[in-house]
Amino acid sequence: MSMFKPSMLTLALVAAGVVSHTTFAAEETAKKVEVIEVKGFRASVVESINTKRFSSEVVESISAEDIGKLPDSSIAESIARLPGLAAQRLDGRASKVSVRGFSEDESATTFNGREQVSISDNRGVEFDLYPSEIMSGVTVYKTPSANLEAEGIAGVIDMQTIKPLSVDERVVQINTMYEKTSFDKLNPDGDDAGLRGTFSYVDKFADDSVGVALALTTMTSPNQEKRWNAWGYPTFGDDDKYSILGGAKPFVRSSTLERDSAMFVLEMAPSDNLSMVFDALYVDFKDKKILRGIEIPFAWGQGTISEQSAVFDEASGFVTSAITEGQRVVVRNDYEERGAELSAFGFNTKYNVNDSLTLELDASHSSVDKKVWSLESYSGTGRGDNRGAADTIGYTFNGGNTGAQFSHQLDYSDYDLIKVGGPLSWGGSAALNDKYGVSETEYKNQLQDGFLNTPTVEDELNTLKLAAKQALDNEFISSVEGGVSYRKREKNKVSEGYFLTLSDFSYPDNTGMMVVPEQYRLGTASLDFIGMGDMIAYDSKAMVADGQFSQLAESLTKPDHTTKSWRVEEQVTAAFVQANINAEIANLPLSGNVGVRYVKTKINTQGAIARNTGNGQLAFTPSDVENDYSHVLPSLNLSLAIDETQTVRFGAAKTLSRPRMDEMHASLAREYKQQPDDNGNNWEITGGNPNLAPKEATGLDLSYENYFSAEGYFSAALFHKELDVWTFDGSVEEDLAGVVNPSTGEVPENTTATRKYKENGGSGDLWGYELALTLPFNLFHDTLEGFGIIVSHTGVKQDVKDQYGKEYKLPGLSEKIQSLTVYYENHGFQARTSMRKRSDFKGEINGVGFTGVQVDIMGETIWDAQLGYDFGEGGFNSLEGLAVSLQVQNITEEPFTALSGDNALQVRDYQDYGRTYMLGLSYKF
Structure with missing residues (x-):
């Protein structure tokens, strides 16, 4: 049959070394055409375009012209600019x-094609762990193929290291790189400047x-950060018509x-039939x-709110300003x-048995060990309730979402007034009371100083x-591949906390x-x-290290640590078969793949069932499911x-996302409460659900792509996900x-x-569209050589209902996502400004005891800029190889803002x- 003949543009790209999916004949022909070479950021743009263009799946890509030269200092920022x-x-x-x-829980992350561990409680990867250098x-694979070794409803994000033989x-x-924050030191012992360094060698x-x-x-x-944080906004009055600030921190x-890291890759091709790659990463x-x-x-709190001082917002019934008298606070240091330590090793070898059959072996290991040491140190004017000097404190909420401004009378920078110890009765623990012999006295539950x-x-x-791949002499199927894989993952979390006295x-x-003591004093920190005003600043870490506090395990009396401690072992056996398509329909080239993947998962989760023994202490029974x-x-x-520049893509697939590990464990806690709940029950059982099934979805993708230039393309895509099984x-x-x-x-x-x-149930749909354009301005006139723009817009809608038929908003969903990059690169000079924007969404942050908490996060627009000269x-x-650069991140000082409920005045977090x-x-030598 008549095979597709690459255009002169495609051949030029092949000769430039930026096209990887081509035939040997095309590569030989490409040597005869003239190539216009681009370098730097523009070369990265060209390579990213061609990764997208010649992929069988719907993908987005970022590429580095050279090792250590991704476009951003953070790999997450680079990824976030993709459509x-x-x-x-x-x-x-x-x-x-x-x-x-x-x-992030609905996408898989791989490193050189292999699924990775995470430092979070779940599967979602925190990308600031991985150096972009x-x-x-x-x-990013938005549509899967059967041979991808990871599963995720949203897609698969694959990070790649360099192949030295290429x-x-x-x-x-x-x-x-020298790094500096715009804030002066907010804490006297903090840092406002830092350094980065990378050495790379390829040969x-x-x-x-x-x-x-x-x-x-x-x-x-x-x-550095200036943060307003609210505890909550309790309601009062008839039908809870009014609300007020509950407290602030x-x-x-x-x-x-x-972060120190080392990456090593050894690639060998001892013969034309054998290739081997070993890669290792340590962070x-x-x-x-x-x-x-x-x-x-x-x-x-203890204070009395002055009714005369209260100011109400009539529209919402929210108290926007008030004064409390007799208020005592907790000063925190x-x-x-x-x-965390991350290690990842991988070995891949491919052997060409003959001209048509290739065998592949891939083995890998990745592990992470994370430890958190989070200290709270309390101080105030007196221990427990109603001791020490009280204050008269007022607050007024500002416009926008910036939180409130306070007024006060006490001097919180006075070391003679503010002393170490628990100023409020927040440390309720039967074990703590027993340790110090405090029973029915005025000091009961007043022993927590941190x-x-x-x-x-x-x-x-x-x-x-x-795996194996067999090439075929067939007018429709160019090759067939198949394989089997085995993954064993074990994740352990141990939660513990200690009362400090x-x-x-x-x-x-x-x-x-x-x-x-004088040796721990650091001066003051400003809360202007x-x-x-100013507050005392002392070295609480050194005080703990020097034995100034005694410790008592919270897990003796509080069951929360039981339900936060667990072990999950997951064994995944998979088999796939895939046919790779290379055909013609109506004289138009058709490529792609069709396949099926069978995945069997075996779960073993271990934990404990905690119960109260009646004396304030807990007893535990092992649990194994x-x-x-x-x-x-x-x-x-x-x-x-x-034609030679226009492509239409279609994708359809069944996908799954495995349950979150902090929701599928076997740990439980039973607690008897004096007041019955809404069901009339006094007993409450909390914990995981080992029988939780994966989330499932069926996805459809349709896109149009126009590669009108070596440095430019336009694409429009429609996507739809039918959510068959979800978790609520x-x-x-x-x-x-x-x-x-x-x-x-x-x-x-x-x-x-x-x-x-958590249980399975509910159903729904998610759908949307994507528009993306990369436009080099030299298409308009030669004088604009080096100028260009990269822009994308995504719209997403959902209709999801839980198992009770109630509306449910998917975590992570912003209805609008936009990105913009304007760049110039020519004659060694580089300039680039980038914007990424997303609308409101539900996101997860760390709550009490490092438990994930879903909050409403307001949309944000973040601008960055770079200047450079090679x-x-x-x-x-005489200066060949030398380059300098200047970057400014978060130019507009965009804050992070989370709300408590629907009222825009009720700010949970405002982080500047x-x-x-x-x-x-x-x-570069």
Whole structure:
């Protein structure tokens, strides 16, 4: 039959080394055509376009011209600029990525095609763990094919390292960068400046049969924040018509992200029939946070609200301003350290048995070990309730979503007034009272002077894949491939917390508070941004290390740690077969693939069932549950070339997302409450659901792509997901006949319990469209050579109902996602400004005890800019290889804002990160 003949444009791209999916004949022909070479950011654009153009699936891609030269300092920021993708910021850094309206839990992340572990409690990857400096590119698969070794309803995000045998010449390069925040030090012991450095080496040996790539990176990156945080907004009055600020916890945060990493790739091709690649990645990640602020209770505090001072917003009934008298607060000096070590190894070998049959073996291991050490240190004017000086504190909510401004009378920077110790009765613990011999006295439940959270996560994944590919002499099917794979993943989480009490506290001899010793004093931290002035700043971490506090495990009396501690083992056996299409229909080239993937999953989850023994202590019973399920996942990808520049794509597939691990474990807690719930039950059971099934969806994609230039294209896409199975909050009644009430030691009359957990059910649809344009301005006139624009817009809608038929908003879904990049690159000069924008969405943040909490996050528009100059490209031959750059992140100082409910005045979080400046220098030998 008549085969597709590549255009001169395609051949030029092949000769430039940016097209990977071509025939040998096309490569030979390409040598005869003239090639216009582009470098730098423009070369990355060309390579990304061609990855999209020549892929069998619907994909988006970012590429690096050279190792360590992705377009952004953060890989998450680069990913978030792709059409249909958006990032959620964590402590000011882009971290979690959603695809086409689905949260990070619904997409899989792979590294060189292999699924990766995560440092979170679940499967969603936090991308700030991965250095952009070691990546050569990222490909996002929006439609799956049967041979992809990962599953996700939203798609698969694959990060790639360099293949050294594909590099034309030796590369030895050093990159350095100085980083500075726009805020001066918000904490006296914080950082407002940092450094990054990368050394990379790529070379080939033995007649280009052995290639080596090595990258070493180190980073000390500062980040600072002024944060307003509200506890909540209780209602009052007839029909709860009015609402008021329940309490606030504003603070200033100074963080330093320290990350050291090493990447190594060994590629060998000892013969034309055999190729082998070994890659390894090691990341040592440590995020240190210093937080200082003042917790101010209003509706839930000791103070009395002056009715004359209250100002109401008539439209919403919200108290926008008020004054409380006799108010006592908690001054906080907190420290948090989140550390993780990631190791990943992979080996891949391919052997050509003959001209048509190829065998493949792939084996990999990845593991992560995360430890969190989160310290809360309390201080105030007196221990417990009604001791020490009280304050008169007022608040007024500002316009917009910036939270409230406060007024006060006490001096919180006075070390003689503000002393270490628990100023409010928040430390209720029977074990803590027993430890100090405090029973029915005025000091009961007033012994908590701080708290220490120490959760740990271990995640390990081992995989093995065997596959074969047979080329066919067929007018429709060019090849058939198939294989089997086995993945074993084990994730363990241990949750623990400790009550802290001053070491010299004794009852009844020494029940006071501690004046901060001189050796721990650091001066003051300013809270002027919310009107609270200066507050004392001391080194709480050093005080704990020096034994100034005694510790008592919270898990002795509180069952929460039981339901947050678990082990999940997951064994996935998969088999696939796929036919790769290369045909003609009506003289138009048709390519793609059709296949089916069978996946069998076996689950074993272990935990504990906690119950109260009646004396305030807990007893535990081991819990071990097994579950298994299997799925058949068909997929189809078709690409019809209308002509040499225009392509129509169609995709259809059945997909799944595995349950969140913090929702499918076997740990439970039983608690008897004095007041019955809405079902009339006093018993409550909380925990995981080991029988939770994966979420399932059927997806359809249709897109039109026009590659009108080597550096430009336009695409329009429609997508639809029918959600067949989803996960929602649910409850069921269980009978606890014979179980005694721990407070009385007798079996209660009502033995029915309400068990709260996640369950499968509901259904719905998600649909949307994507528009993307990459336009080089040289198409309009030669004088505009080097100018260009990259723009995309995505619209997403949903109609999802839970198992009770109620409307449900998918986490991570923004109805509008937009990105814009305007660039100029020519004669060594580079300039680029980028914008990413998303509308409101539900996102997950860390709540009490590092439990994920869903909140309403307001939409945001983030602008970044880069300037750079390559001296060699600019004609300075003596400075060949030297380049400098200047970046500004978050130019408009866009805040992160989360609301509590529908009222825009009821701000839960307002986080101001300021700007970040980066000055970089690189030298390529």
